[in-house]
Amino acid sequence: MTENEIIEGCIKEDRRCQREVFSRYAGKMMTVCLRYTRHRMEAEDILQDAFIKVFDNIHRFERKGSFEGWIRRIVINTALKNAARHSFQKEGIGMENVIESSEDPSVFSKMTEDELLRLISQLPDGYRIVFNLYVIEGYSHKEIGETLGIEESTSRSQLVKARNMLQNRITTAQRIRI
């Protein structure tokens, strides 16, 4: 079935087409959810809510861009809404004590995706979300600020702290291994 046929089927509430959409994108979207959450259960809840929104609103998809991109946007928004409940914006994070450290990128290359996800999930909510939006989704600090309702400077500082924390954790992990 083509993507258009699947979308048409989903609009008609065809269970087979809905399952096809789910099969195609659930894995990738689960990764997105895991990146924005600390626990797998929380990620599953977000994935469930997101796909419900996808099936509820699929008739609004205008087919101008990528279908996967549209789904990803819904998943990210759902994850952000979920994170907003924890009011991460109130976390007191400033530019002070920010030390740029540089870890050898090859360390990350050798890590598996699941190890990376685990590492990211250990970041505080604010760091994790900004890190994901900036590094993986490719948003600018201005866009992140508008999306999350925070200052651009806050976004920047959180990103720097997220990087530092990730590298510290990598270093710690390497020390433990040694």
Added chain:
Amino acid sequence: MKERLPYDDIIRQRLEEYESEVPDNMFDRISQIRGEERTNNPDEIIKEKLTDYESAVPAFLFENMMNERDARTPSTEEVIRRKLIDHESIVPTNMFDRIVNEREGRRPVAVAWWQTSRLKWVMAALLLVLLIGGYKFIQNDIPKFLNTDNAHLSKSDNGDIPVQSTTLNDIKAPNTEGKSIIQPNNKIIEEANSTSKNISEKNIVEYKSIDKIFNRKSNVNNVTKAVITAEEVKKSASKITKITSNAQPTTFISPLSELPQPDKNSEHLPSKSEITISRNSKLFNPLLITSAKGIALAALSSEMVVKALPCRGPDYGCPTFQKKRSTNTTLYVDVYGAPEYAFRNLKTITSEYNEYRNARDTVEKSQYAFSAGAGASVLFGKGLILRGGIVYAQMHEKFQKDSLGIGNIRYIIDRNPNTGQLDTVEVQVTNGIFRKTRYNQYRSLDFTVRGGYEFALNDDLSIGINGGVNLNIQTGRKATVLAQDFQAIDVSKDNAIYQTSVGASIVGSLSAYWRLSYRWQLMVEPQFRHYLKPITKTDYVLRQNYTNAGLNIGLRYRLSK
């Protein structure tokens, strides 16, 4: 001196058409000179020269470049992004079901069920049947009041059956000398008396006006007696309800257990069992009489006669006194046959099989179908009916496919000039179109269970509405169809296309019964049957569904007395 020499013309003619040799690069030189004249801008010249200029590329540059790129360490973030952007995590196996359940849970249960259930039309039909049945049940349970407009008002009865005009107190038990067979319940009578004062005047006015409407020639004050029949009660039910809606509260006296009892089986009243109740009787106003179809209230004539009618059985409104309709059940057996037409619906699971589906639709055409069945039914007192039985159904289709092949082979035999013997000297082959025609049969044996409601329109006709399911017991076929390679294949035996059982079908019908005699009834029943599942296997690329419409014609025999 002559101006022109004789050779001038010759020279002119010779040279006029002569073409001299031109250097090969002359055109390029001209073009170059013209270009230089066009622009003297050095930038333009350089741009023009270098825009499409291709310099030599050192060998292995590409490999070197790619190796260097691979050796270059990407940024940390780039590494993370590349690793995670398209990574697929494990999703719980039941996640999709959870999403479906969650979505359905948010909708009202009825809406969710309606959108997903395959049995929705069956349930809708059953609900309709139950609603109609319930309505009729309630209608039958509401007391019906009878007054002069639905009774024959006459000074002297002109009916076929002589009316024995006796007053209530005159009725004697045949074997109890001197004792009235009616022994009114004192308590009830007291209640009747206590309300009769309130009722009588008001009701008389009402009855008078009604009498003027329906029987203008009658003068209610001169009426001496009213003959009440159950049939009239039934016919005027709506009028009675309207009249009594404005009447005063009425006390019912029921049952009149001492009135002559109808025969238990036939529900016939004993002959000459008419009872005349005088207006002077304490029971007269108001008086309740239980009939086969409901409850009748005594009219206001000076005396009321309850009269035995020729009775054709309990289904047609024969009067009964104590025996409540709700306790009556009537058992029937029926046998019927039906011409049908099968509407075939061939769907593809994906659009890539549309061509195949269209090809099958072209070569296979529905013809006709029929079914035959036998069963038993129980008609309950309130009109609800339960039917069961076995139905054999057969659908016919015509398969017709044209194909190109060898049409004729002509052997030309002649004397061989070499040998002098007779021999085949030529073979002529002509092609032809071959038409393969097969008459397909799809058979099924079903067990049917139906529920419904049935009510009598008049003495000779009752109608009903039924709905239910046919459970498939066995399915067979003798058929040739088009395979996916567009060749005809025989699917009469085990094959990859058809199931051996198709599960269930829903059925709905409207039935009409004409009374032929006390026990025999002619049954005419338009019906439809829709197969819930395709008759094709689940892994086949097409879904072949059927909906049949037909007319059952048969006989119903009453087993109950």
